[in-house]
Amino acid sequence: MATADKRAKLREDLIDAAEAAVSVNGLSGIKARALAEAAGCAVGAIYNVFPDLDALIYEVNARTLRRLDAVLAGTTEAGDGPETAMRKLALAYHRFSRAERRRWTAVFAHQIPDGAMPPEWYLGVVAQLFRHIEVPLATLLPDSTPAMRNGLARTLFSASHGIVSLGLEEKLGPAPDEVIANALVVMTRSWVLGLPGAVAPPTRPER
Amino acid sequence: MATADKRAKLREDLIDAAEAAVSVNGLSGIKARALAEAAGCAVGAIYNVFPDLDALIYEVNARTLRRLDAVLAGTTEAGDGPETAMRKLALAYHRFSRAERRRWTAVFAHQIPDGAMPPEWYLGVVAQLFRHIEVPLATLLPDSTPAMRNGLARTLFSASHGIVSLGLEEKLGPAPDEVIANALVVMTRSWVLGLPGAVAPPTRPER
DNA sequence: CAGAATTTTGAACACCGTTCAGATTTTCTC
């Protein structure tokens, strides 16, 4: 086998091993020595295909994000109104975070040093997720610009994420599934009712 | 000095040292050996007053939570309407998270093992924070029960936290202060407009 | 103040990510 192919295979094997480790023991389940054994290489070989374990973690997390993207893409139907679509998306997100608990926690548990930013290609994968929310936003706010919708999509995603993730980690106390799901339903309903009035600034529009 | 007092002093000194370490280098700035030197004791002495470093971290994070609690207590005024109060609270939260960046990140970066829960007393400190949101909620939703308001307060806190924290860590890409602040303003306005209709279930209320 | 009980100590342990000189393999040249 050509060396380039071997490199590619080792990369893939390592990501596979890392993903398996994450889904069993979370982000801290990624250990250089264990990965090397699982992928059938020496510890040092990891550093031939990845600069460090952080880069490997990005690969694992990107897979999780793409998996969520695929799920979200299949949740809404053509005829769904804005409220139905948003509720479906939020609940699908919640279900996904529960079903893929460890993998999903890893996406946000991954801490990067001080002012560092994730790699460009990774942010691209993240950006894809917002597209799903932009669709119902367009019908809910017909007068909005694409830029506005993108910003709002980020806001709504962040808000939903806060509800889901704080519930998931039970940082604020016990949070059963149904309670979180109900919170998401109320939240999306509130957005559909309130957003059209909220995005229009309180200054009286010119006539 | 009596041994009980020495113990208490060592505890305090260690929390002080840990808090200082966190505010300079974040959660990972807490190192057993460095703390021992700063507090003037042996490494092993830490484990006489704390079961492990996790317990020490809870103490540091509780201080941060109490500090936020004090800030939130001073943000709203008697005459504020629901929208003004909620907006002030959200923006104060945002300002706090920026001003105390490292300390605040530590509160949520602290990962606890699998199904473990934070200690009881710590959850009590967290619960205090929701009280601030319950006040404007009571005037916005006069027919709501205290339990409903508490649940909603948790939801709104979680949502605001999602917006603030994902912005803070820049996990979704660059997020300048003004963008986050604007998102919070739109969000709170949307809640005030939408929540009264959203909490009432879609089933027609009996007359 | 002697002796028992307690507290404090810090070297040692197990583990971590990462490195790098040397062994090994692959590639290139003739």
Place this chain on the structure above:
DNA sequence: GAGAAAATCTGAACGGTGTTCAAAATTCTG
């Protein structure tokens, strides 16, 4: 295909981590 050169892989070793525990130092007791 032989031999040299280049690239790759290897795993012991390094510096770091949280935690432990036998021994030393201290405090309490009668």
